[in-house]
Amino acid sequence: MSRTLTLNIFRFNPQDPDSKAHMEAFTLDETPSMTLFIALNRIRAEQDPSLQFDFCCRAGICGACAMVINGRPGLACRTRTADLPNEINLLPLPAFKLVGDLSVDTGTWFRQMYQKVESWIHTDKVFDPHAVEERMDNQLAEAIYDLDRCIECGCCVAACGTALMREDFLGAVALNRLARFILDPRDERTTQAYFDLVGTDEGIFGCMGLLACEDVCPKQIPLQEQLGKLRRKMALAAVNNILPKFMKPLE
Amino acid sequence: MQIFQTDLLCIGAGLAGERVAIEAAGNGFSVVCLSLVPARRSHSSAAQGGMQAALGNSAMGEGDTPDVHFADTVKGSDWGADQEVARIFADNAPIAMRQMAAWGVPWSRVVPGEHTYYKGGKPFTAIEKKENEGLIHSRSFGGTAKWRTCYTSDGTGHSVLYALDNRAAQLGVDVHDKTEAIALIHDGETCMGAIVRCLKTGELRAYLARATLIASGGFGRLYRASTNAVINDGGAHIAALDTGIVPIGNPEAIQFHPTGVVPTDILVTEGCRGDGGTLLDVNQYRFMPDYEPEKAELASRDVVSRRMTEHMRKGLGVKSAYGDHLWLDIRHLGAHHINTNLREVKEICENFLGVDPIHQLIPVRPTQHYCMAGVRTNKDGAAYGLKGLFSAGEASCWDMHGFNRLGGNSLSETVVAGMVVGAKVVEFLQGADTVFKNACVRDAYTKQEQRIKSLVEGLRGRENPYSVLDEMQDALIHGAGIFRNGKDLGEALESLKGTLARARRVGLSSNGLGANPELSLALKIEGMVKLSLCVVQGALKRTESRGAHTREDYPDRNDRDWLNRTLATWTNESDELPTLNYEPATPSFELPPGERGYGGGKIIPMETPPKSGKKQPS
Numbered sequence: 019m020s021r022t023l024t025l026n027i028f029r030f031n032p033q034d035p036d037s038k039a040h041m042e043a044f045t046l047d048e049t050p051s052m053t054l055f056i057a058l059n060r061i062r063a064e065q066d067p068s069l070q071f072d073f074c075c076r077a078g079i080c081g082a083c084a085m086v087i088n089g090r091p092g093l094a095c096r097t098r099t100a101d102l103p104n105e106i107n108l109l110p111l112p113a114f115k116l117v118g119d120l121s122v123d124t125g126t127w128f129r130q131m132y133q134k135v136e137s138w139i140h141t142d143k144v145f146d147p148h149a150v151e152e153r154m155d156n157q158l159a160e161a162i163y164d165l166d167r168c169i170e171c172g173c174c175v176a177a178c179g180t181a182l183m184r185e186d187f188l189g190a191v192a193l194n195r196l197a198r199f200i201l202d203p204r205d206e207r208t209t210q211a212y213f214d215l216v217g218t219d220e221g222i223f224g225c226m227g228l229l230a231c232e233d234v235c236p237k238q239i240p241l242q243e244q245l246g247k248l249r250r251k252m253a254l255a256a257v258n259n260i261l262p263k264f265m266k267p268l269e
Numbered sequence: 270m271q272i273f274q275t276d277l278l279c280i281g282a283g284l285a286g287e288r289v290a291i292e293a294a295g296n297g298f299s300v301v302c303l304s305l306v307p308a309r310r311s312h313s314s315a316a317q318g319g320m321q322a323a324l325g326n327s328a329m330g331e332g333d334t335p336d337v338h339f340a341d342t343v344k345g346s347d348w349g350a351d352q353e354v355a356r357i358f359a360d361n362a363p364i365a366m367r368q369m370a371a372w373g374v375p376w377s378r379v380v381p382g383e384h385t386y387y388k389g390g391k392p393f394t395a396i397e398k399k400e401n402e403g404l405i406h407s408r409s410f411g412g413t414a415k416w417r418t419c420y421t422s423d424g425t426g427h428s429v430l431y432a433l434d435n436r437a438a439q440l441g442v443d444v445h446d447k448t449e450a451i452a453l454i455h456d457g458e459t460c461m462g463a464i465v466r467c468l469k470t471g472e473l474r475a476y477l478a479r480a481t482l483i484a485s486g487g488f489g490r491l492y493r494a495s496t497n498a499v500i501n502d503g504g505a506h507i508a509a510l511d512t513g514i515v516p517i518g519n520p521e522a523i524q525f526h527p528t529g530v531v532p533t534d535i536l537v538t539e540g541c542r543g544d545g546g547t548l549l550d551v552n553q554y555r556f557m558p559d560y561e562p563e564k565a566e567l568a569s570r571d572v573v574s575r576r577m578t579e580h581m582r583k584g585l586g587v588k589s590a591y592g593d594h595l596w597l598d599i600r601h602l603g604a605h606h607i608n609t610n611l612r613e614v615k616e617i618c619e620n621f622l623g624v625d626p627i628h629q630l631i632p633v634r635p636t637q638h639y640c641m642a643g644v645r646t647n648k649d650g651a652a653y654g655l656k657g658l659f660s661a662g663e664a665s666c667w668d669m670h671g672f673n674r675l676g677g678n679s680l681s682e683t684v685v686a687g688m689v690v691g692a693k694v695v696e697f698l699q700g701a702d703t704v705f706k707n708a709c710v711r712d713a714y715t716k717q718e719q720r721i722k723s724l725v726e727g728l729r730g731r732e733n734p735y736s737v738l739d740e741m742q743d744a745l746i747h748g749a750g751i752f753r754n755g756k757d758l759g760e761a762l763e764s765l766k767g768t769l770a771r772a773r774r775v776g777l778s779s780n781g782l783g784a785n786p787e788l789s790l791a792l793k794i795e796g797m798v799k800l801s802l803c804v805v806q807g808a809l810k811r812t813e814s815r816g817a818h819t820r821e822d823y824p825d826r827n828d829r830d831w832l833n834r835t836l837a838t839w840t841n842e843s844d845e846l847p848t849l850n851y852e853p854a855t856p857s858f859e860l861p862p863g864e865r866g867y868g869g870g871k872i873i874p875m876e877t878p879p880k881s882g883k884k885q886p887s
Contacts, residue, residue, distance in 0.1 A: 033783025153403030
């Protein structure tokens with residue numbers, strides 16, 4: 019039997035002086051295999067053409083459509099309405115600047131993150147177009163890809179206790195990014211260089227270990243393990259920094 | 270008026286756009302990339318399969334060379350490709366893959382020893398050589414003589430895009446995301462940048478640039494059922510078409526991918542079949558070898574899509590609430606292989622279909638996937654018609670794909686064309702300066718400002734843009750689907766003429782303030798209908814079958830009359846139809862027209878067959 023769904027959607031257009039933040043209810047008949055992608059597009063086409071939300075690949079690959087669905091951050095495109103109750107509450111992701119309604123500005127946040135952790139391969143080697151590629155063990159390549167699978171949807175930031183309390187916290191996504199480079203032999207940064215980037219309260223030592231990040235990660239990236247390893251490595255680096263030279267465990 | 274000025278303006282920040290941006294930034298030029306979405310959400314990220322390059326490291330790729338890759342590409346194109354471009358592409362692809370490795374892509378690597386692979390559902394063993402250990406591995410894709418597709422598990426596009434965007438961030442490439450170029454600034458001779466709407470605030474801006482690149486991907490979303498991301502709606506193609514002088518090359522050349530899932534139209538990668546997956550019908554019978562004894566599931570995409578449709582028309586499809594479909598079977602590949610090399614596929618099946626592909630069949634059917642069509646450029650990536658305008662990637666018609674592109678060749682094209690065209694853009698920037706004409710900029714800006722006002726106030730009417738879109742999509746698939754014929758195309762054309770008139774009377778029902786999505790659609794709906802008319806008119810006039818363009822009423826490939834490329838322009842804004850011109854498919858023949866070796870079909874030969882031109886040493 020088909021259900022009638024009620025979607026309570028957060029509405030606010032910062033560019034409209036008459037707009038006030040409020041929840042607006044839309045009702046919709048449920049169809050087979052309906053996802054929030056289908057539901058929201060139908061509401062826009064049939065009921066309110068001004069409704070703002072972000073979808074891109076609509077296949078769970080690009081990370082554009084994260085929002086808070088009945089209290090939990092997740093990807094709207096691959097959320098099936100059949101898995102939700104009749105009443106569905108949709109809010110924009112917290113921690114990111116609101117564009118309007120369910121749409122937020124993740125781009126600005128992530129680009130500044132790349133700069134903070136210097137999210138690129140640091141090397142002195144110059145690419146030689148005539149040389150054969152450097153070899154890499156396949157298992158290592160797979161391990162790097164495993165951390166590289168992050169789609170920057172922002173769910174882990176939105177679910178993070180620290181990120182909601184302090185704006186400058188890097189979040190699991192940035193710490194996982196650094197873990198990815200630590201694993202990659204092509205990145206020639208030293209432990210000290212990594213420490214200088216994340217060995218702070220904005221970085222790994224700000225993490226309170228609540229680990230909602232791993233719970234909500236749509237790609238099931240092992241964030242708990244990565245944060246744990248990184249914390250240990252950075253703690254060791256911190257000890258290393260205060261010990262006299264002959265006692266240093268590193269170098 | 271807010272004005273930004275830069276040396277290079279890239280419209281699009283996917284793989285092609287960012288690769289060109291990196292080349293320019295690396296040579297000291299300022300670059301701004303415009304993107305509808307944050308760069309890493311570009312549709313490049315969704316490409317699961319891989320990139321073709323003749324590295325020849327794998328056991329099944331042994332003996333591969335750019336010559337073999339070139340020949341596969343030209344055959345795949347059904348001789349519609351520009352062979353000079355196909356040659357540049359094949360020669361440079363290995364360099365581009367290695368460069369991506371240096372920039373951080375975790376390519377899957379060769380593991381030496383005996384391995385079990387699958388071909389057509391049957392296992393066989395091959396021995397990977399010890400001396401190739403750790404080099405970039407490759408998998409099989411359709412229409413290729415060798416296993417040539419480099420990959421990162423099944424997240425190739427994602428991992429290459431992340432590596433490139435990292436590189437772009439390192440070099441200080443500026444990405445203005447959530448922006449949309451709605452018109453080019455030009456004086457009929459030179460392109461000077463673009464008029465852009467900010468999709469955060471709704472503000473209108475002018476970007477002045479000495480060179481402008483269109484790298485916005487394809488326009489698959491003109492079709493209702495497409496594997497493409499929702500952003501691939503042809504916005505930048507429309508801006509090019511609106512100049513009246515920049516042509517769309519081969520607008521009728523649209524690819525349908527054999528394995529879109531039913532429902533939702535999400536793509537599952539060709540890697541499924543490359544790795545040994547098979548196609549089954551309602552009786553769970555493997556039918557492809559009956560049609561294509563040699564290549565079976567791994568014939569080129571146009572051929573497999575046609576054979577699947579043919580088979581379903583015989584009543585052998587699986588009935589469902591969403592129409593007929595067939596089955597893709599990857600169960601025999603086993604849990605380990607599916608969990609590592611086809612993980613995205615597994616996630617898509619589980620999340621969107623509730624199907625576990627390790628134990629269950631995947632419902633699939635051919636779905637619009639790729640535009641060989643695009644902004645026509647020369648081999649340097651310079652667009653026809655306007656100086657200072659370039660194009661690369663799927664957005665362009667460079668034209669190495671002709672009437673059908675091979676799986677793994679488009680993702681590869683993005684970084685190879687990005688490298689080649691990037692170097693040409695740098696040459697251009699190092700040469701003559703561009704003069705920005707004040708009047709041109711002001712006129713272009715005012716025109717768009719007026720359009721927005723008129724849409725918001727309903728000065729030309731109050732037609733609903735969503736309903737116009739619906740009507741357009743009905744007509745397009747009616748005329749220009751997998752199989753085409755004169756009658757259906759004629760009906761589609763007439764219907765679209767009416768839709769165009771409606772599109773010109775569109776007005777908003779909401780207030781249009783800020784990043785209003787109704788305004789976004791209203792601004793481009795007329796252009797989308799025009800682009801659809803280019804597709805349909807191009808397909809109606811081309812009275813032959815070549816690659817993905819299949820005319821039931823003209824089943825032969827006609828090299829005598831149609832070994833050429835359609836060039837569609839929209840001469841006057843108020844015209845009802847595009848102006849079509851034609852140019853030879855290729856300036857020279859390294860590989861004279863011949864049989865593809867799959868797909869069947871008759872060929873009407875050229876009256877004077879060309880001589881095989883040997884590759885000139887560069």
